[in-house]
Amino acid sequence: MPDLPVDDPRPARHHLLALPDDVGAEEVEVLALSRFTAAGWDRRVPQTAPRGRAAREPLAGVGVLRLSRHSTMAGPYAVTPDAVRALGLPDDTAAAFVVTSPRERGEPPYPGGDREGLKRAFPDAMPIRDEERVLRWLVDAARRLGGAVRVADGGVVLIPDPGAAVDLTVFSDVWLEPATGLAVVQRATPSARLALDAVPWQGPSITPQAPATGPDGAPLTRLGERARRRVHDRSADFDAAALAGPDELTGYGVEVDLGPDGLVVVEAGGDEVVPLVLRGLPWTAQGVVTYRVRWEPADLEELEREHPSEAHRTARARAQGLVAAAAREVHAVVGGEVADAAEFLVDPADL
Numbered sequence: 001m002p003d004l005p006v007d008d009p010r011p012a013r014h015h016l017l018a019l020p021d022d023v024g025a026e027e028v029e030v031l032a033l034s035r036f037t038a039a040g041w042d043r044r045v046p047q048t049a050p051r052g053r054a055a056r057e058p059l060a061g062v063g064v065l066r067l068s069r070h071s072t073m074a075g076p077y078a079v080t081p082d083a084v085r086a087l088g089l090p091d092d093t094a095a096a097f098v099v100t101s102p103r104e105r106g107e108p109p110y111p112g113g114d115r116e117g118l119k120r121a122f123p124d125a126m127p128i129r130d131e132e133r134v135l136r137w138l139v140d141a142a143r144r145l146g147g148a149v150r151v152a153d154g155g156v157v158l159i160p161d162p163g164a165a166v167d168l169t170v171f172s173d174v175w176l177e178p179a180t181g182l183a184v185v186q187r188a189t190p191s192a193r194l195a196l197d198a199v200p201w202q203g204p205s206i207t208p209q210a211p212a213t214g215p216d217g218a219p220l221t222r223l224g225e226r227a228r229r230r231v232h233d234r235s236a237d238f239d240a241a242a243l244a245g246p247d248e249l250t251g252y253g254v255e256v257d258l259g260p261d262g263l264v265v266v267e268a269g270g271d272e273v274v275p276l277v278l279r280g281l282p283w284t285a286q287g288v289v290t291y292r293v294r295w296e297p298a299d300l301e302e303l304e305r306e307h308p309s310e311a312h313r314t315a316r317a318r319a320q321g322l323v324a325a326a327a328r329e330v331h332a333v334v335g336g337e338v339a340d341a342a343e344f345l346v347d348p349a350d351l
Helices: 025-033 081-087 129-145 178-186 225-244 310-334
Strands: 015-019 040-043 063-066 072-078 095-100 148-150 168-172 252-257 263-271 288-296 337-340
Touching: 015 072, 015 129, 025 063, 025 072, 025 129, 129 148, 168 310, 178 252, 178 263, 178 310, 263 310, 288 310
Parallel strands: none
Antiparallel strands: 015 095, 015 148, 040 063, 063 072, 072 095, 168 288, 168 337, 252 263, 263 288
């Protein structure tokens, strides 16, 4: 790999994805294909080092990975210790990609949580459109690969915590009935229980309304007696048909109470919107069955902090093992694929 040109001002004017030495360009490509429909190499990483004039070109010896119509990544570059110090990158940085994307900014950040650190990096105006999509992917990719993101404005370096990626989703074409789903989750923890407590319906909430009027302010004509009866008869026929048919369950939940550590919830349901990485597979053509395994901490505000408390991180570590175990047991029964919260695929063998 050619060295990242520290004396060249261009890297400092672009977002950087900084990576440790055990990450290859192929891994970055796989993560890009998971989120960008246009992802692909505009120029492959050369197998041999360039010589002569080509070796002095800014992009010599590196590949160009397209993310979208307007955004690309050039790399990987080797990052020397001098470049690490000059750019404020983590000490274990060994390689980097230089990201070219449009500068698109909107309003200042809203008050509240900043789990990714983007509000801290962009205090005056948050990225929008393509730049936002690229930056959020960069942060997710850095978390997955143990790297960091250096943003162009001000050189803020974001080092996402890999431990913050707790939630997992099993995508399948197999539906488990509630009792079966509970039994599967109980293989991971016997304390799991169904969360199917019904809420009694109190009937429609009717409030007095002013007479309906048209655009000109004149009262609308009321239905005649014959039309009113026809509407009522059709409504009664629809209600009778619905009551005569079987109950259709479209989703359910399984809960595990962790006491002060919060809850682990497995939510079973269906989704017609399939993650990009799964599109085109035969079993996803009509949508997928999803089993979302989530951790809900006791303090939700801590979940949205870039640097949560030690108590939160300890509870998170304990819950993470159960989330992985529950996803592993579900996948063993229903098959399909497992993805993390960033929609990056996870090898079930790693759970």
